[in-house]
Amino acid sequence: MDLCGKIEKSPREVEKKLKEWGLEGQTESILAELMKENFLNSRRFATSFAHDKVKFNKWGKIKIRYALKSHQIEPSVIEAALEEIDRESYTIMIHDEMEKKFKTLRETIPFRIKSKLYSFGNQRGYEADIMNRYFDLKGF
Numbered sequence: 001m002d003l004c005g006k007i008e009k010s011p012r013e014v015e016k017k018l019k020e021w022g023l024e025g026q027t028e029s030i031l032a033e034l035m036k037e038n039f040l041n042s043r044r045f046a047t048s049f050a051h052d053k054v055k056f057n058k059w060g061k062i063k064i065r066y067a068l069k070s071h072q073i074e075p076s077v078i079e080a081a082l083e084e085i086d087r088e089s090y091t092i093m094i095h096d097e098m099e100k101k102f103k104t105l106r107e108t109i110p111f112r113i114k115s116k117l118y119s120f121g122n123q124r125g126y127e128a129d130i131m132n133r134y135f136d137l138k139g140f
Contacts, residue, residue, distance in 0.1 A: 001034065001037070001039050003017060004034055004039040004040050005039060008041075008044060008045045008048045008049070009040065009045065010042065010045050010049075010071040010072070010073060011031055011035075011040055011042060011072070012071050012072045013071065014030075014031060014034065014040060015027055015031060018030055018031075042073050042074065042077050043077050043080065043081070045071075045073070046068055046073050046077050046078055046080070046081035047080075047081045047084055049064070049067070049068060049071075049081070050064050050068070050081040050082055050084070050085060051084070051085070053067070054085055054090060054093065058093060058097050058124060059124060059125050060094065060121070060124050060125030060126035060127060061082050061085065061090075061125060061127060062125035062126070062127060063124060063125025064082065064125060065078055065082065065125075066125070068081070091130055091133075094121070094126050094130050094131070094134070095130075095133075095134050095137070097124065097126075098117055098120070098121060098126075098131065098134045099134075101116075101117060101120045102117060102138070105117075110140055113140070114135060114140045117131070117134075117135075118131060
């Protein structure tokens with residue numbers, strides 16, 4: 001309970017920690033108790049994770065989706081968490097990050113600039129439609 005009370009954890013993270021502590025036989029009952037007492041909540045974890053990754057790491061929804069899948073969060077919970085991200089501020093964040101990257105490029109050929117920006121956006125998990133709107137604004 002102390003572990004889950006400080007920061008949101010996924011059930012998978014808690015399960016791993018319990019196994020490290022040598023509590024493999026009791027894992028299921030402990031997880032059930034933590035969920036019952038609301039110390040462990042996949043929905044709350046997914047929402048918090050998605051919000052923090054956008055705000056602090058500037059990740060896109062695609063990268064967040066894969067990260068949440070690695071935590072074994074249910075697809076419906078993942079989609080609900082991603083829906084809670086404010087679309088307007090998310091789009092502005094992506095355009096700002098693309099603009100920062102654009103300013104660091106030394107390329108002069110538009111095709112290469114666009115290619116490098118696409119690569120950057122894909123690594124961050126940005127959606128193609130938002131990147132394309134950025135390119136339209138820049139005149140690429």
